[in-house]
Amino acid sequence: MKTSTDELLVLVAVIDSGSITAAAEKLGQTVSGVSRALTRLEKKLDTALVRRTTRRLQLTDEGEAFLQRARAIIEAVEEAEESVARGRQRPSGRLRVDAASPFMLHCVAPHMKAFSALYPEIRLELTSNERTVDLLEQKVDIAIRIGTLPDSTLHARALGSSKLRLLASPAYLAEYGEPRSVDALREHRLIGFTAPEHLNRWPLRVGRKEESLKIEPSITASSGETLRQLVLSGWGIACLADFMTVADVRDGRLVPILGNLLADQRQPVAAVYYQSATLAGRVQCFLDFIAARVRL
Known part of the structure; x- marks a missing residue:
């Protein structure tokens, strides 16, 4: 890399300030130092970036293009420095x-x-x-x-993402039996959501095209945790996500049903x-x- 970030800062300061003198004051440098840095940058690039007149400075076409890149580089460096600084500080x-x-x-x-x-x-x-x-x-x-x-x-x-499963408690299945088909499921006590309505479409393969079953719940609740508690108590069958029931299934408190007819749907x-x-x-x-x- 031929160019230093200090030289890029000088170029941006000169253009933004409107003069070498104003840029020197902004950067806390001498006028001659800023002028030399600008000249050095142009020599490294082998092209004129700024036209100097007695009244003002004007960017050349090459200067316009280079200035845009210089601003992007300076912004990226500042962002990287800020990121490191944040990493050193304890979040509070x-x-x-x-x-x-x-x-x-x-x-x-x-x-x-x-x-x-x-x-x-x-x-x-x-x-x-x-x-x-x-x-x-x-x-x-x-x-x-x-x-x-x-x-x-x-x-x-x-x-x-979390897989959806149909679940019932061992006590419920012992009392009402385990449904083996979609038609048999309709005869059971189903637990659904109050809202939104799409949560009451269960990912069961119904026919060749449709892959969801719209249920008519016997009881509804607004919270998935309430549905879980209803299922655990033996009230009925619900469709719930693994993230909240995996331990219940592992420990035998809940039993997955109709797994052979369940579409692989994840939330x-x-x-x-x-x-x-x-x-x-x-x-x-x-x-x-x-x-x-x-x-x-």
């Missing part, structure tokens, strides 16, 4: 994280003691909403959302946030932490 301040209650209970809350041990100066505020929240209105820094994200101005980081999970220089450090460390802990 309030961080408000929102998630649907099942994800908060099963995937966030269990890891927050470890997070606070790593970042004791971050003051966490955890909130739960079953519906999509407006980050600015609710003063939320990070929202963890389950399902396909709509187009928006928010930044997003994918955390993975994407992502963290969304606004880009903010003030928040960048604590947002980034939380995202890195939760992505490493939550294995979806």
Whole structure:
């Protein structure tokens, strides 16, 4: 690399200030020093960047093109320096994280003691909403959302995806029997969501084209955690994501059913946030932490 960043800074300062004298004052250098740096840059590039007249300085065509690149390089260097500086500082301040209650209970809350041990100066505020929240209105820094994200101005980081399964408790199956077909399933007590309606379409292969079954629930609830508790109590059958039920299945509290007819449907999970220089450090460390802990 022939050119130094100091020479690029001189060129930008001269153009932005309108004169070598003003640039020297801005940079805290001598006029002769700035003039020599500009001349040295032109010699290295073997081209004139600035036309000097008694009244003003004017960029040549080559100077115009080079100035744009010089600004981009300076901006990139400053951004890199700021990133390193942030890395040396311990993230601190309030961080408000929102998630649907099942994800908060099963995937966030269990890891927050470890997070606070790593970042004791971050003051966490955890909130739960079953519906999509407006980050600015609710003063939320990070929202963890389950399902396909709509187009928006928010930044997003994918955390993975979670498979959907039909589940019932051993007690329910002992009392009512296990359904072996879609038609038999219709005769059972089904647990569904109050809203949104699409959550009451279960990923079962129905016919050759359609790969979902619209259910008529016997009882509905707004929270996936409430559905989980209903299933655990033996009330009926529900369609729930692995992230909140994997331990129940492993320990025998819940039993997957109709696996042979189940389509491989997964719910994407992502963290969304606004880009903010003030928040960048604590947002980034939380995202890195939760992505490493939550294995979806």
